[in-house]
Amino acid sequence: MRIDVVTIFPGYLAPLREALLGRAVGTGLLDIAVHDLRDWTHDVHQAVDDAPYGGGPGMVMRPHVWGEALDDVLAADPRPARLVVPTPAGRPFTQAAAHAYAAQERLVFACGRYEGIDQRVVDHYAASMPVDEISIGDYVLVGGEVAVLVVVEAVARLLPGVLGNPRSAAEDSFSDGLLEGPAYTRPEVWRGHAVPEVLRSGNHGAIARWRRDRALERTAERRPDLIAALPPDALDEADRAL
Numbered sequence: 001m002r003i004d005v006v007t008i009f010p011g012y013l014a015p016l017r018e019a020l021l022g023r024a025v026g027t028g029l030l031d032i033a034v035h036d037l038r039d040w041t042h043d044v045h046q047a048v049d050d051a052p053y054g055g056g057p058g059m060v061m062r063p064h065v066w067g068e069a070l071d072d073v074l075a076a077d078p079r080p081a082r083l084v085v086p087t088p089a090g091r092p093f094t095q096a097a098a099h100a101y102a103a104q105e106r107l108v109f110a111c112g113r114y115e116g117i118d119q120r121v122v123d124h125y126a127a128s129m130p131v132d133e134i135s136i137g138d139y140v141l142v143g144g145e146v147a148v149l150v151v152v153e154a155v156a157r158l159l160p161g162v163l164g165n166p167r168s169a170a171e172d173s174f175s176d177g178l179l180e181g182p183a184y185t186r187p188e189v190w191r192g193h194a195v196p197e198v199l200r201s202g203n204h205g206a207i208a209r210w211r212r213d214r215a216l217e218r219t220a221e222r223r224p225d226l227i228a229a230l231p232p233d234a235l236d237e238a239d240r241a242l
């Protein structure tokens with residue numbers, strides 16, 4: 001998969017070169033290119049923003065610099081791409097979206113700053129390619145870069161060969177619609193807190209049941225919306241008895 005990121009703060013994307021993702025880039029599983037939007041400005045001030053039409057707070061990123069940058073970035077590789085534009089007003093990014101993105105040959109991320117990017121940029125490219133405006137949560141960041149780090153990590157870990165343990169992604173939270181329950185490792189007792197007995201019993205049926213129960217309890221407590229969204233046949237009798 002090829003990933004391009006266009007931003008006025010390329011340094012913000014440095015973590016993509018670290019650890020898990022750094023290895024994926026090094027082994028050729030992932031090809032990441034970060035571009036400085038200001039490379040496509042022509043004025044001495046390298047201006048990328050201007051006051052919003054209709055008034056309102058802050059500044060908006062001008063369309064012409066974005067158009068020149070995205071035209072060049074898109075033309076640099078023949079693979080079909082999906083343009084992803086983080087914004088507080090975007091569609092929520094979910095694990096399902098991460099799986100969909102992991103199937104893409106190429107993702108191009110446009111990182112806005114200020115109060116966002118002139119809407120005509122999204123509208124222009126949406127006429128010739130898939131464009132997603134996405135939110136990573138109901139809080140307001142200062143720009144799109146952190147959202148790109150989140151999305152790239154969530155997508156890259158789903159790519160075969162990127163994670164050391166492929167089972168981990170398959171058994172993710174949300175993979176069965178529930179939050180995962182508590183996890184434990186050695187020592188057996190830590191500061192007076194013992195590991196739940198069942199996990200050391202070797203009784204795999206009882207362990208599976210216990211884990212399911214803890215996941216259901218935690219999900220009901222922290223994310224009742226996920227319980228409500230479960231398909232009717234998702235909960236068996238033992239679940240309902242909980």
Ligand SMILES: Nc1cc(-c2ccc3ccn(Cc4ccc(CN5CCCCC5)cc4)c3c2)n[nH]1
Nearest residue numbers: 086087088112113135136137140141142143144
């Ligand atoms: N999930 C999530 C993604 C982002 C995100 C992503 C990309 C950018 C680019 C710029 N910002 C900052 C920002 C600040 C405030 C607003 C709202 N403002 C209200 C008044 C009228 C104009 C718009 C919009 C953008 C971004 C923020 N935050 N949270």
